[in-house]
Amino acid sequence: MTSRIDAIAAVIQSGRGTRAYSLDNREAEQVLSIALALLVELAASNDRIDRLEREIATLKGQSLDALREAPLDADAQKERQEALEAMQLRVLRILMDPRDGG
Amino acid sequence: MRVRDVQHPMLPQATEEELSRQRAVVSLRKLLNARVRSQNVRRFHEEGAAAFAERNSRQPQSPDDIQAALFESMGYRMWSAANRSAQEMIWMSVGEPIFRDRDRMQAAARALAEAPDRKGSLHLDPDYDPSPEIAGTDVHLQPGGYGRDDGPDDIVAGAFYETGGNVFSFGQGAGKGDSKAGVIFRLLDEEFPDFVPGRILDLGCSAGAASCAYADRYPEAEVHALDIGAGMLRYAHARAEALGVAVHFHQMDAADLRFPEASFDLIVSHNMLHEIGAEKRRRAMAEALRVVRPGGLVIFQDVDTRFAPTEVHRVEKNWDTAFNGEIFWQVYNEADLVADMRAAGFAETGLREHNVSAVSNINRWYVISGRKPVDGTPTA
Numbered sequence A: 001m002t003s004r005i006d007a008i009a010a011v012i013q014s015g016r017g018t019r020a021y022s023l024d025n026r027e028a029e030q031v032l033s034i035a036l037a038l039l040v041e042l043a044a045s046n047d048r049i050d051r052l053e054r055e056i057a058t059l060k061g062q063s064l065d066a067l068r069e070a071p072l073d074a075d076a077q078k079e080r081q082e083a084l085e086a087m088q089l090r091v092l093r094i095l096m097d098p099r100d101g102g
Numbered sequence B: 001m002r003v004r005d006v007q008h009p010m011l012p013q014a015t016e017e018e019l020s021r022q023r024a025v026v027s028l029r030k031l032l033n034a035r036v037r038s039q040n041v042r043r044f045h046e047e048g049a050a051a052f053a054e055r056n057s058r059q060p061q062s063p064d065d066i067q068a069a070l071f072e073s074m075g076y077r078m079w080s081a082a083n084r085s086a087q088e089m090i091w092m093s094v095g096e097p098i099f100r101d102r103d104r105m106q107a108a109a110r111a112l113a114e115a116p117d118r119k120g121s122l123h124l125d126p127d128y129d130p131s132p133e134i135a136g137t138d139v140h141l142q143p144g145g146y147g148r149d150d151g152p153d154d155i156v157a158g159a160f161y162e163t164g165g166n167v168f169s170f171g172q173g174a175g176k177g178d179s180k181a182g183v184i185f186r187l188l189d190e191e192f193p194d195f196v197p198g199r200i201l202d203l204g205c206s207a208g209a210a211s212c213a214y215a216d217r218y219p220e221a222e223v224h225a226l227d228i229g230a231g232m233l234r235y236a237h238a239r240a241e242a243l244g245v246a247v248h249f250h251q252m253d254a255a256d257l258r259f260p261e262a263s264f265d266l267i268v269s270h271n272m273l274h275e276i277g278a279e280k281r282r283r284a285m286a287e288a289l290r291v292v293r294p295g296g297l298v299i300f301q302d303v304d305t306r307f308a309p310t311e312v313h314r315v316e317k318n319w320d321t322a323f324n325g326e327i328f329w330q331v332y333n334e335a336d337l338v339a340d341m342r343a344a345g346f347a348e349t350g351l352r353e354h355n356v357s358a359v360s361n362i363n364r365w366y367v368i369s370g371r372k373p374v375d376g377t378p379t380a
């Protein structure tokens, strides 16, 4: 069995011919394409989280809704807030980076 | 027999995460079709036409003008870019499991093809150059295209076609009961109820989904199927064996049939016309007429883009030509297929165009059928 990295590389390498662009700005089109690919990755991650939640709910003998609606305590909320800000900084770096006119 | 989402050993064993990606791509394509593409004609009328007129001091008229006017709309450009990206992701999402699992799939295919109790056969022609017209093109962006052949056991093109085809079709709103062969069975039942073919030929069979459905529907018949690529045909043959039906696969060009005159009762093609140029199409029609027996039927089924209600709708549907590697899509949309059938020698009587509904969804298909006169004399 081939590794998933080799498999993905094989798909990418086996394309032939040319590809037509639709946007006036090819860079923008590539970014759109990356964003859509991330949308697909996010959907796959959400499926994994959902699967875990179902497993845990079953293990705890709890309803799925109860598990999902369990409020975060103050410490957890603080931790999530920090994680959120860090993620937003990572994702929106280009808007703030002086080298990109931010 | 079902033709979509059929289980057999050559399907890649995708992980749950890979299946999640495939579902996400299906869903993205559905959304783009239903909510974004569906606005393109309005975008032309509300934005594109006026912007074109301002830039060119005239109204858009020719198909090229309409195309240029569509591109004046930002919404259209964004849809076009997103649609191309979603199409590439079909192949990424099915390609990863295929290449991961390729060794096992190839071994399974070889075992089925060489099984002592095999029912069908495979005839590759090492001297055949897979249709130079499309050899350099990734038709519908499928990596490596239809003619792909990576070596003696290669089945990648067939695996891509079947698994990517499922993702594509479900994104178009087709369900698991979708069947283009089913459309022809219904047409035969309705219009030719006494017609029972003894020998059937399926032109441009790809992974053989329709070919197997014919073999299943007419168990007494001898079913032959052809396509241009060895990787596609090895897969198709093994798949037919896995499903337990007898189909004889040939690497052959539809425009140059190596079968004797009057050797088939029914010749069909599903979605092949839009993949070939005008010259090849005319030769394929003439060849079909030559090898069908007097009284036999020739049926070409294809996409419904020819039924566009207005010129703007038609140009909008030409998108695939430039952006989806469907180099003959527009040629097909604009062809006079009745004239081609007549020029190929089909008599006017017995020549019919049909606009038929799909068997399990709201999509429609174009069908043109011709019957060879019983005295066998071509009329043109």
Ligand SMILES: C[S@@+](CC[C@H](N)C(=O)[O-])C[C@H]1O[C@@H](n2cnc3c(N)ncnc32)[C@H](O)[C@@H]1O
Pocket (backbone or CB within 6 Å): B131, B146, B147, B180, B203, B204, B205, B206, B207, B208, B209, B210, B226, B227, B228, B229, B232, B252, B253, B254, B255, B269, B270, B271, B272, B275, B276, B280
């Ligand atoms: C869109 S696919 C349709 C496949 C299949 N009949 C189906 O409906 O699923 C078109 C097929 O036509 C084949 N094709 C293209 N040019 C051809 C030719 N000149 N002779 C025979 N087949 C050809 C391609 O290789 C491809 O597999």
